[in-house]
Amino acid sequence: MSTAADGGRESKTPQHIAVIMDGNGRWARQRGLPRLAGHRAGTENIRAIVSEADRLGVRYLTLYAFSTENWSRPSVEVQGLMQILSDFIDRETRALHEQNVHLRHLGRLEGLSARLAEKVRYAIDLTRHNTGLTLAIAFNYGGRADIVDAVRKIVASGVSPDEIDEQLISANLYTAGMPDPDVIIRTSGERRISNFLIWQAAYSEFWFTPVFWPDFRPEHLQQAVSEYGRRQRRFGGLISE
Secondary structure, eight states, rough: OOOOEEEEEEOOOSSSEEOOOOOOOHHHHHOOOOHHHHHHHTTTTHHHHEEEEEHTTTEEEEEEEEEEGGSSSSSHHHHHHHHHHHHHHHHHHHHHHHTOOOOEEESOOOOOEEEEEEEEEEEEHHTTTTTTTTEEEEEEEEEHHHHHHHHHHHHHHTTGGGOOOOOHHHHTSTTTTSOOOOOEETTTTOOOTTTTTTTTTTTTTTOOOOGGGGGGHHHHHHHHHHHHHHOOOOTTTTOOO
């Protein structure tokens, strides 16, 4: 694991940071704007956060953009979120590719329009061989659905019950091949996991901030990484003296 200087002492840099990007609607409401304006504002700082994570030495950055439960929101908002994802892919994919970012999608493509699903596949295929930071977008994602889909794949493969263990389940999750998140950031002041990476977050550290996602800046990411570096992770055990 890489390290970074922190006030004269050395601090660990997390290999994988996951972010629950919360507060877009409240950010918009405070400004007398429609909720979709907040969601659009939230996409405008993603590249800056990606660049800062890369600069800090983070290898994986996962962003929670749209949950399986978000389908219950008003249809106008859902359609708007789909358009925002489409616009983000059109606007950012080429730049992220040039930045050597590897894009991944976590979640189900079912429910997305055929055109949007094709755009997602295109972005993934274009950046497949990039060797820089991996940016995983959790869209139409749910932690429980993640586990259900993994179990279905395992059952369909004909594996006997005795062969099923934690490693096999992890290898069939949407995040297969990625390390579990070292730290999960949630913006907006809320303190819950909201069905996000519930298997993978078993031993993650959490960092909460009252800052709404559209106002989340590289310095906030620096603060999260700095605090993570001061924590001691035990993974259920004890720290050696």
